[in-house]
Amino acid sequence: MKTVQYINFIKIPFLLIWRAWFYIMIFVTIILMSPFLFILSIKHEYYPYLWKLVRVWSKLLVYGMGFRLDFKFDELIDPNKSYMFCPNHGSLMDPFVLIVTSKNPIVFVGKKELVKIPIFGFFYRRIVIMVDRSSPKSRKRVYELAKKRLKNGTSVAIFPEGLVPAEDVVLAPFKNGAFSLAIEHQIPIVPQIYYDCKRFFSWNFLKGGPGLFRVRQHRFVETKGLNIEDLDNLKEKVFSLINTGLLLDNEYMKDTNRIKK
Numbered sequence: 001m002k003t004v005q006y007i008n009f010i011k012i013p014f015l016l017i018w019r020a021w022f023y024i025m026i027f028v029t030i031i032l033m034s035p036f037l038f039i040l041s042i043k044h045e046y047y048p049y050l051w052k053l054v055r056v057w058s059k060l061l062v063y064g065m066g067f068r069l070d071f072k073f074d075e076l077i078d079p080n081k082s083y084m085f086c087p088n089h090g091s092l093m094d095p096f097v098l099i100v101t102s103k104n105p106i107v108f109v110g111k112k113e114l115v116k117i118p119i120f121g122f123f124y125r126r127i128v129i130m131v132d133r134s135s136p137k138s139r140k141r142v143y144e145l146a147k148k149r150l151k152n153g154t155s156v157a158i159f160p161e162g163l164v165p166a167e168d169v170v171l172a173p174f175k176n177g178a179f180s181l182a183i184e185h186q187i188p189i190v191p192q193i194y195y196d197c198k199r200f201f202s203w204n205f206l207k208g209g210p211g212l213f214r215v216r217q218h219r220f221v222e223t224k225g226l227n228i229e230d231l232d233n234l235k236e237k238v239f240s241l242i243n244t245g246l247l248l249d250n251e252y253m254k255d256t257n258r259i260k261k
Helices: 002-042 044-064 093-100 114-117 120-127 136-149 177-185 195-200 228-260
Strands: 068-073 082-089 106-111 130-131 155-157 189-194 213-217
Touching: 002 044, 002 120, 044 093, 068 130, 082 093, 082 177, 093 106, 093 177, 093 189, 106 114, 106 136, 106 177, 114 130, 120 130, 130 136, 177 189, 177 213, 177 228, 189 228
Parallel strands: 068 213, 082 155, 082 189, 106 130, 106 155
Antiparallel strands: 189 213
């Protein structure tokens, strides 16, 4: 027991340096890309080109932190259709993982608080559809902006939990936004499960490390013919799908660890 505690203590400086490296990469690469980000975020028509640049950036961050991806999908994306991507949210790496795994442009709906981050916030404001969940006016604006973006194969992504839940929470209750938008625009929901992002890169700076991010993209959940009265059932269906996958994987990981011991 003391040996394990000693090893964990020795790892702390390396974990802190590794975490610092992530923020250094973000800061330096945003500075270098800022002229291109500024030009490509001027018009919505440029967004496919902006998306390609952001994908390169995201790959640099994911692989630069020593992560690898194992992406399995039950159904392929049609490049000419729009979708609502709904992954579980357990880590700051989640958006970058989603970007890396999608060749088709995706517009994120994100919280407005991130605009306060220096430099990053400037481009975040220009690219992401921001929402203030406490404001009905802000939520209505999201519908209007999403309608403009949902064309030519561009999709929308919302982390339905809203925020990254606490360490001991497998999956937090879902908000309504993603599902009401999907019903409003009659677009399929793409449930994705990120099994390892929280385990390797949670908010706890003294945990984690490089490893394999396993991602599963489930079969799409159709919304054609649904109306707002179907919202709760739709939300529960997607929640159950993701929650069951996470719980089964947690049990599998526990069994695997017991075998190793």
